[in-house]
Amino acid sequence: MAHSILRSFLRFPSGGVCNFTKPACAYSRWHGSFYFYRRANNSRISDGVTSFHFVKEASIRGYPSGAIVACSRNYNSNVTSTFETVDGSEYLAMTDEKLMSQCEMDTFKVSGPGGQHRNKRESAVRLKHLPTGITAQASEDRSQHKNRAAALSRLRKLLALRVRNTIDLETYVPPPELVQILPTKSTIRLDKGSQIGPNNPKFALGMQALIDLIFAVGGSVSDAAKKLGLSTGALSRLILSDDSLRQAVNEFRVEKGMKPLK
Amino acid sequence: MKSSRASLSSILQPVFSLRRPAFCSAAPPKPQTPLHLRPPAFRAALSDLQRWQAWAKTQASSVGSTFSALDGGPDSSLLLRELNWLVEDAVEHPALLSTENKVTAEVAIRAQLEEMYELWRQRIEERRPFQYVVGCEHWRDLILSVEEGVLIPRPETETIVDLVDHAVKADEELREGLWADLGTGSGALGIAVARILGGGGRVLAVDLSPVAAAVARYNVERYCLEARVSVRVGSWFDPLKDVEGELNGVVSNPPYIPSKNIHSLQAEVSRHEPILALDGGADGMDDLIHLCHGAASMLKPRGFFAFETNGEIQSKLVLDYIQNEMEGSFCRLEIVSDFAGIQRFVTGYKA
Numbered sequence: 001m002a003h004s005i006l007r008s009f010l011r012f013p014s015g016g017v018c019n020f021t022k023p024a025c026a027y028s029r030w031h032g033s034f035y036f037y038r039r040a041n042n043s044r045i046s047d048g049v050t051s052f053h054f055v056k057e058a059s060i061r062g063y064p065s066g067a068i069v070a071c072s073r074n075y076n077s078n079v080t081s082t083f084e085t086v087d088g089s090e091y092l093a094m095t096d097e098k099l100m101s102q103c104e105m106d107t108f109k110v111s112g113p114g115g116q117h118r119n120k121r122e123s124a125v126r127l128k129h130l131p132t133g134i135t136a137q138a139s140e141d142r143s144q145h146k147n148r149a150a151a152l153s154r155l156r157k158l159l160a161l162r163v164r165n166t167i168d169l170e171t172y173v174p175p176p177e178l179v180q181i182l183p184t185k186s187t188i189r190l191d192k193g194s195q196i197g198p199n200n201p202k203f204a205l206g207m208q209a210l211i212d213l214i215f216a217v218g219g220s221v222s223d224a225a226k227k228l229g230l231s232t233g234a235l236s237r238l239i240l241s242d243d244s245l246r247q248a249v250n251e252f253r254v255e256k257g258m259k260p261l262k
Numbered sequence: 263m264k265s266s267r268a269s270l271s272s273i274l275q276p277v278f279s280l281r282r283p284a285f286c287s288a289a290p291p292k293p294q295t296p297l298h299l300r301p302p303a304f305r306a307a308l309s310d311l312q313r314w315q316a317w318a319k320t321q322a323s324s325v326g327s328t329f330s331a332l333d334g335g336p337d338s339s340l341l342l343r344e345l346n347w348l349v350e351d352a353v354e355h356p357a358l359l360s361t362e363n364k365v366t367a368e369v370a371i372r373a374q375l376e377e378m379y380e381l382w383r384q385r386i387e388e389r390r391p392f393q394y395v396v397g398c399e400h401w402r403d404l405i406l407s408v409e410e411g412v413l414i415p416r417p418e419t420e421t422i423v424d425l426v427d428h429a430v431k432a433d434e435e436l437r438e439g440l441w442a443d444l445g446t447g448s449g450a451l452g453i454a455v456a457r458i459l460g461g462g463g464r465v466l467a468v469d470l471s472p473v474a475a476a477v478a479r480y481n482v483e484r485y486c487l488e489a490r491v492s493v494r495v496g497s498w499f500d501p502l503k504d505v506e507g508e509l510n511g512v513v514s515n516p517p518y519i520p521s522k523n524i525h526s527l528q529a530e531v532s533r534h535e536p537i538l539a540l541d542g543g544a545d546g547m548d549d550l551i552h553l554c555h556g557a558a559s560m561l562k563p564r565g566f567f568a569f570e571t572n573g574e575i576q577s578k579l580v581l582d583y584i585q586n587e588m589e590g591s592f593c594r595l596e597i598v599s600d601f602a603g604i605q606r607f608v609t610g611y612k613a
Contacts, residue, residue, distance in 0.1 A: 117523075119391050
């Protein structure tokens with residue numbers, strides 16, 4: 001863990017430019033206040049390898065949840081100038097409030113005085129996570145508050161899918177959040193507590209750890225299954241149980257010249 | 263003696279006593295039931311309702327950008343979204359409307375078909391705010407009843423609730439005890455603040471308008487908060503004389519628009535919303551200044567306040583006023599921006 005290297009296989013549109021057509025809007029950082037993360041242990045910063053990599057570019061896709069991902073090209077400078085780089089899984093461990101403080105919220109509002117001057121039921125919310133440039137939006141609810149919560153939960157899922165942590169296979173021990181999402185028949189499950197499913201908010205953390213492992217073993221489901229004490233079939237079923245997880249794994253497999261899981 | 267006479271007269275003249283106007287004027291106004299809470303008591307042929315929807319879409323589309331060019335009102339795309347929300351509120355099973363095959367089917371609706379035509383006509387022709395059309399506004403995690411005479415809560419104001427949340431998390435003593443929401447309108451802030459405070463807190467929600475107070479009470483009951491939110495009728499701190507110096511917190515979204523700007527507001531606001539809740543006097547500061555002074559005498563030491571303003575310059579003027587004219591009354595003063603980046607709120611603590 002001490003030398004876990006943050007690497008991100010963020011994908012973005014081939015133009016490299018954010019595909020959102022930015023409406024005439026004002027946006028601000030949450031509450032106008034902005035937190036900077038200064039952690040006591042800065043070893044990860046000083047080891048000099050905390051850079052993000054854009055590995056492959058892909059087009060913006062609509063996710064099953066309705067979320068949209070895009071990344072800004074210049075976020076590397078954001079990372080170094082305003083944020084301490086943190087491990088991908090740490091974003092997911094943050095409270096909503098903390099994660100929100102790293103986001104720019106864009107409410108699609110036209111500029112103007114707002115407040116009592118306006119009657120505009122424009123409740124769509126777009127969150128841009130500044131350290132990674134990942135954005136998530138929600139517009140299906142009539143309350144801005146609820147759209148903000150929906151956008152934030154989508155952002156968590158997207159962070160899980162898009163931000164990769166490298167792992168050392170030699171010393172690999174599946175982290176507890178990954179163990180929790182495994183079927184109970186896994187031989188590495190010591191406690192036989194119930195399996196956390198895709199609808200549980202804790203699934204995102206486990207999913208992130210699982211994708212990290214699959215990336216580390218080059219996309220081989222059977223190799224990953226061995227590390228997790230599962231049969232290849234059981235792990236395949238787990239991967240297929242969530243659309244976005246399946247999509248992430250299959251994209252990587254296709255990239256490696258493997259057949260997608262079905 | 264008195265009571266027996268009253269009962270005698272009511273036996274002798276039952277009709278008269280029912281009609282006695284003195285009783286009627288004293289009774290609080292009865293709030294309207296929002297569309298989504300009415301029973302789906304009416305039936306319409308699916309094809310008729312679909313015809314209504316097609317007509318309503320045409321009406322919305324024909325608006326184009328006329329309103330937004332005129333006074334910053336809604337454009338077609340926003341009106342079409344509102345139309346979907348109207349369907350959501352009025353039709354028991356909205357999904358039925360998009361089915362093509364069952365032409366003979368009937369659907370249950372919460373208003374007569376004629377009223378549906380009338381409601382959408384009002385929205386487009388009269389620019390009646392959508393929230394008054396359906397009788398509710400989705401605000402934070404609440405669905406609040408609103409009607410003519412009651413300010414429609416704005417999304418900006420949601421932030422005040424977060425500010426209160428921060429304040430009580432920083433100082434848990436603020437959580438237990440009395441808070442006040444001045445000019446509560448629909449009761450939005452009062453209700454949301456009570457939910458933030460939890461069981462130990464109580465909110466006094468004040469409004470000058472009896473209509474607003476009745477609607478606020480209705481909303482308080484809908485969220486089963488009668489024990490924690492009391493609605494009082496009166497001007498600002500007047501009905502709170504009994505709790506002077508005892509308040510843990512004061513929040514308000516007072517009228518703050520300068521009088522000269524009222525006529526140029528978008529039609530939904532200027533023609534339909536209560537001017538009482540909008541007009542803040544010549545520079546829009548009349549009520550804010552009054553609130554600052556009131557908060558200084560009503561709050562406990564270390565008590566918290568958060569006021570919404572017209573934004574930017576007005577926030578600075580309020581802050582300057584407190585610092586210069588009310589020196590020593592408050593500390594830790596802050597200007598907080600809304601989600602659109604406009605410096606919208608002034609917050610602080612009683613010294």
